[in-house]
Amino acid sequence: MTLCTKISGKKLRILHKGLLSLACAVSLPLFAQQPMKTLLVGVDHRAVTSLNGDWHYLVDQPPAKGLYTSDGRVRENGYALNTHPNISSGPHNEEYDFSTAPTLKVPGDWNTQEPTLFRFEGVVWYQRNFDFQPKPNTRTFLHVGAANYKSFVWVNQKHICDHEGGFTPYDCDLTTALKPGNNFVVIAVDSTRQVDGIPSVSIDWFNYGGLTRDVSLVTVPTHFIDDYDVHLKHDATFSPSANVLSGYVHVEGAAVGTPVALHIPEAGVDTTVETDAEGRAAFEVKAKSLSLWSPETPKLYKVQISSGQDAITDDIGFRDIRVDGTRILLNGKAIFLQGANMHAEAPYRGGSVHSDEDVKNIFGFLKDMNANFVRLCHYPHDERMERMADRNGVMIWSEIPLWQRISYDKPEVYAKATFMLNEMIRRDRNKASVILWSVSNETPNNPTRTKFLTNLANEARRLDPTRPITSALIGPKVDQDAVLQNDPLADALDVVGQNQYIGWYEGRPEDADKKTWTLPQKPILMSEFGAEATQGNHGGPNQRWTEEQQLNVFQHQFVMMRKIPQVRGLIPWVLMDFRSPTRNIPKLQEGYNRKGLLSEDGKKKLAFDLFQKTYKEHTVGKAE
Template identity: 25%
Template sequence: MRIKQKFNHDWYYIDNFKEEYTNKDSEMDRFCPVLLPHANKELPYSYFDEKEYQFISCYKKDFTIEKDAKGKTIFIEFEGVMAACEVYVNGKYVGEHRGGYVPAVFDITPFVQYESKNTMVVKVDSREREDIPPFGNVIDYLTFGGIYRDVYLYILDTIHINNVFYNYKIKDDKIILEPIVYITSNEEKDIEIVLSLDNKEFSWNVTVQKGKEQELILNSIEITNIEMWDIKNPVRYSACMILKHQGKTLDNYETKLGFRNIQIDETGFHLNGRKIKLRGLNRHQSFPYVGYAMPKRVQQKDADILKYELGLNIVRTSHYPQSPYFLDRCDEIGLLVLEEIPGWQHISKREDWRNCVLSDVEKMIARDRNHPAIIMWGVRINESGDDHELYTRTNALARKLDPTRPTTGIRCICNSEFLEDVYAMNDFIYDGGETVLRSQQQVTGLNHKVPYIVTEYNGHMFPTKRFDNEHRLIEHAMRHAIIQNEAGLRNEIMGAIGWCAFDYNTHCDFGSGDRICYHGVMDMFRIPKWASYVYLSQVSPKEKLVLQPLSHWTIGDRNQGGVSPLIVLTNCDHIEIKVEGKSLGKYYPDDNFRGLEHPPITVDFQFGEWGVGWGDLELLGYVNDEIAITRKFAKNPYLSRIDVKADDTLLYNDEMDATRIVCKLVDQYGNILPYLNEVLYLETQGDIEIIGPKTVATMGGCIGFWIKTTGKKANTEATVTIRCDRCKEENIKIQLRSMK
């Protein structure tokens, strides 16, 4: 039977590497204990040198393999190590892996000893090496170092499953399933393969050959009474592929499946026969201080934010394969995914670099092709020029590995060679002028329509900080609204994915000089800018009510004073405005935004003159002629309290677990005070730690931070305390429990 164990505990780390470290009995007194996932260097929020994490480091771990594992196959799997690693067991070299975004798997069977101490050493090279994509030129993002995803130990029978691809078609309301099983065996043997799916069992008798991995395409089966996976009803089924010999179970391989019918053509994107306009944003998987090294819960939360706090139906994993936890959560909640290989503009002539691109394609698709949320494979280096030889090979490989999904390739040049199934363009033409998006024909140069999607817009064209002035925040939001509106009106565009969801750290060649690109509709702490409400306001009011004015409601914040025009992002049918309790009328969606399901409402009125006075504002949102939501804004806002919210108050402490806490300095109506920057003092009690500094300053009236568990397993309670010189302290209780 398959044994799969997390291998994250009891590692030791040092920020350099010497050959002597590979010796089994070398001293560990200079190493410090760490719990994975781990960043090789904790960084400041901004204004740091990216070279600080670009070095070679070393991880060591002692472990024991019981004697009943003798005769079995033992693997170690690293889900993500940036950017290359070498593995040693008991002083002997096992192998090397290049590439920081796809799994590194090593067979350590010949190197382990049983019932005695084994020592594993991992040499981690986090430099930007020219033999590994995305490196070789400048890159507009950082590739943070360390063993930053989970590690697993596998103990398997000598006949075992390496992977399963559930290839299927839908015909007459039936699933025609043709599983492909990848098996390794140390001998020729007749075995039975059993699939357990939806309380049904199917079996095949096959003969496996001795030697390397073999691909077994099983005879197709029909499955009926299956509920379709959909963005509004993401139904999944548990599938278990079992190997048996003479009635004895040799191996079992579990997968979550969702069945859906996607059609992508020149008319757009269709899911289960329903045309859907794709509306999304790009996501970098990075976080303040620790870069990529965030555990399961935090990865899942990002998917939740994209779906529920931004109202998106698709995310692009820019510019690399992302955490399996993130993708699993997209499956669970019905968030579509465009996943792509690592890269940024540069194509190397080096053969080893180009072979690494093909390896990335293969490993990305082999890992992720059973995810129902993934609808396209990006098999072209982001924004690169044409390369017929390389991209002919990446497309052919992708279609061989997964004939069920279209390929695409993200470009920023027009009239590019079209080798993929979907033409994808980063269209940054809009600069506030008349041209919002190019026509498909302008981009493709073709005389016929093809499947076409816009995969980036805005971003560097109008970088905006959450604490910028009101004028800039308004224009930032409206640029997103204008482009989404245009995409909604164009039948030739299947959708538009904006740049981007969250601000991110970047190289000195980009951004605002502080190592940050402020391109997100949320900041790095996932706190919304006004532009985020352009997306959230498109959800049905039955799901979530949105009523967000693009104003801080101050008389002197804009040029010449006042708040006219007052733009309100909402999914209400109409709104009413009251000032000092007096109604100024009802206002309705803007006809200029017919490409949006819920257009913004523009109120062009003059209220308040400089030196005459001001008044409290009340917004009332109506749905079906009834008041559904209200918001109030003070004429004389003052600091009332710290509003503190944790994403979660129950954490698992038998592994690294983490959650975000957001602190807002709010007025008497609960609104953020946007120009208040106060120092907060963060403290913890119990088996939790603050990620990053324990003294922080709010930015634009708020700040976020993450706490993490320490790996101690006792059931207990912890406390986070937030203090501010001007407010009453706030405390949050965190329950710590074991997952088992």
């Protein structure tokens, strides 16, 4: 089945017409097209039935015969049926049994829970029973916060849905498959890296597999709110006293003219609008009073949305973010971003980030560092990160995992990227902390890639015209003192990220002092720079792998950055050491990328203190 035959009616409202035409024209396979089914926004603000906890699991060793047939199709008569073979009699043809299988915690990756699966990449089957009592005039969805990388869902032996993409949520409609009393769900998760996947086969971070984020049941009325966007109206010029909110609410299944109420008591907003033929109710309303969100005053409002039998209350901040020449303006004032990169690696315990404690630890590091910004690389992180950033006044760069070696020449890969972009923006567009959408990191400079990413940047603007678009560029070589960044992708960006590793991958630390950069006349973020150092390893300022050398690299980087007038942010690589299977120097790396300002167990390196002091005193870079 293709996208053209599977999607009709209101589902088309989410798809870019150009992408739909592209998909139909090339007859993409179903997985490559990633049809946008229902994707519920604000699930963490709804009453849900959690399915977190112990799930039985079985490992499907390559070539994963339990999931795939010999010609690569998904098997419908295997482990998904969750049968219980009679081991004392009967045919010997079903050699599995979930009921006696061991368990894994969900959410969580399988790599750090089971030693034998630490480096396993492939298919693991998850199963659990749950009690449920269906209610009339409702629909029930299985919400999966993230599963890396492909996942296939069955409930009570019925194949419900599939999803590709390891870092964004999806929702499966279980309504017709559920029954009163005992039910079971089986999810096959395949973490195998693929040439045409996003990301592709080569990544410099650990490929954590499994049901890595929350799983729950969400029951809603037959006609329900699945999407909404409530933001400060983004006019051509910013006016601090305008106080106009605009956006939309989408009600799935709603007839034309269905009332939708928007209520923000503290802001004096109380209005009712009606849905159009697509179930979308647009609004524009002036608030009686409004305090704008900023790092200094991260004000959030209780936003109440209701329609018919459905209602949801979200915590939303309102602010204006835009670019003016080489400046980044927040609520009309120029800002300088003082931050760090961060992978979704849990401090102390290791593994993928998935708990309140993980997020609390990370933001504790950022606060101690005097940071006002974090780049969540290189994929959408757990939604808890954005929620914590909203509450704590930390600004965010969020990106999809287009990182090197992507098949930019293939239409089906562009289709995947577009759907991942849709999923990321749809989930987080109401988060005031998210100020930048990024379409890629460190991509090769060639016309095919440039066209691919330019189109994607324009798609991001179509989806959300209120935020600047960025990407982290790599190159050019810095073997000469004069460095010219002429990557044509910069023309498609509002804010340009520049990755460079002078003093580590190229040249000596002191070489940075002499560099003169010619960069686009746009806001420039030094989006990656740094050096590896093993915490506790000490030596001279030019002795590699020591804390002193890492410190030396950063000090010389600061000399260089003070001479670049359009630098509007510092984002060192990286806040904390993180696992990477390519980092295999014994004693020094031990499977970790050691460029962190902190070790994986939260111990500070000398460079952390440098950034803490620099950010407190604002001695590198200017907002204007």
